[in-house]
Amino acid sequence: MAQKNMIQAINEAISQALEENPTVLVMGQDVGKNGGVFRATDKLQEKFGEDRVIDTPLAESGTVGASIGLAANGFRPIVEMQFMGFMYATIDQVCSQLSRSRMRTGGSFSTPLVIRGPFGGGVRALELHSDSIEAFFTHTPGLKVVIPSNPYDAKGLLLSAIDDPDPVIFFEPMRLYRSNQMEVPEEPYRIPLGKANVVREGEDITLISWGPPVVTATKVAEHCAEKMGVSIEVVDLRSLVPFDYETVMNSVRKTGRIIVSHEAVRTNGFGAEVATRIMEEAFLYLQCPIKRVTGYDTPYPFTQIEEEWLPNMDRLLHAVKEVLDY
Secondary structure, three states: OEEEOHHHHHHHHHHHHHHHOOOEEEEEOOOOOOOOOOOOOOOHHHHHOOOOEEEOOOOHHHHHHHHHHHHHOOOEEEEEOOOHHHHHHHHHHHHHHHHHHHHHOOOOOOOOOEEEEEEOOOOOOOHHHHOOOHHHHHOOOOOEEEOOOOHHHHHHHHHHHHHOOOOEEEEEEHHHOOOOOEEEOOOOOOOOOOOOEEEEOOOOEEEEEOOOHHHHHHHHHHHHHHHOOOOEEEEEOOEEEOOOHHHHHHHHHHHOOEEEEEEEEOOOOHHHHHHHHHHHHHHHHOOOOOEEEEEOOOOOOOHHHHHHHOOOHHHHHHHHHHHHHO
16 A cells, blocks of 8 residues: 555546546646646646646636536546635535525436635745635535545545535645655545544543544654643544544543644634533533633634634643643
């Protein structure tokens, strides 16, 4: 089994989807000859041709609009956003049209469309390149929202997203694109959407996250086990919609102390939904208030202070101390 980084795993997933299904298309700015801004589609146009790996104009709304029509008429487009912050230009089409097609047509039409691209901070990019805007789409019924945190999950989740009969917004943490490698099977495989992953089992605290903070959470858990004798269970949601309540609630009942961490701003971030569901369904198991460690309620900051703005190890360790001392 080969060692791959996340970009390699994503490229392999797209290539295998194109091989398996002739209705799969790739669309986006520079996805063809250039292979994408991060080379996620590298050499795919050379392999599958310009009719299946399509360079589009610098117009995100036009690309998404065209892909909605293609998806409603039997194709399975994979649209690459150069950065997910550019999704702001597509909100009307995604939230007013794409998400509602099955309901509006009484099930006559589905739109099997994947919109994927890089997001998140920690790479010294500009503000719109680093925004974490997953909550916009979790608030839109009809969309699935998926965020992998490692190469193995990225391939399996992306292939499941491409198979799905309804639209999926697939956020790829650009900080993790090439930061590590792990064993990824050469053959196609699927990870079901809506199934969380217990990255590390623990007894004292549950730390719930997705995307880049999963890596930080795992480091915090290792540090606390070694230096403090504290056992932290790390739960990677992987899918925000659908959401794996069973895995989360099982962990809550076990530990009774909950920290939720994400890069998006605090107010109305998806962590608030996670905390509310826990309060509704497992309040009597809690030993202390739920803590959130998130981005701040500001636009994404200048690069000089982004590491302090993001949920880093120091901030998570402070939250660990607070829930233990309550």
